[in-house]
Amino acid sequence: MNLRTETVSTVLFGLGFNVVVPIIPDQAPQHVREGLARQRLLLLTGQCPCGVRLTGPNRAQRRQMARDEHRGIGVWEVTPSHFAGCPATHPDITGETP
Numbered sequence: 001m002n003l004r005t006e007t008v009s010t011v012l013f014g015l016g017f018n019v020v021v022p023i024i025p026d027q028a029p030q031h032v033r034e035g036l037a038r039q040r041l042l043l044l045t046g047q048c049p050c051g052v053r054l055t056g057p058n059r060a061q062r063r064q065m066a067r068d069e070h071r072g073i074g075v076w077e078v079t080p081s082h083f084a085g086c087p088a089t090h091p092d093i094t095g096e097t098p
């Protein structure tokens with residue numbers, strides 16, 4: 001699936017972030033729409049209905065972000081993973097073979 005993304009501002013852990021999230025295509029099947037909505041929800045609120053929660057950047061990551069901000073932009077790379085069975089993990093979205 002060829003996903004488009006957009007950048008949305010949010011506040012997580014008391015810090016402001018610009019987060020790159022998937023755009024939900026209007027014509028996508030319901031299970032894909034639900035999965036993408038959950039991916040957005042986790043990245044924008046820090047939690048998903050499947051029960052997974054983002055943990056904030058650790059001390060070393062916060063220090064690195066502060067150093068990077070002095071150079072113009074602080075980046076915190078996170079690879080969120082959802083619990084098995086969450087619609088966000090459907091192979092139609094992840095492209096993985098079931």
Ligand SMILES: [Zn+2]
Binds near residue numbers: 038
């Ligand atoms: Zn989930």
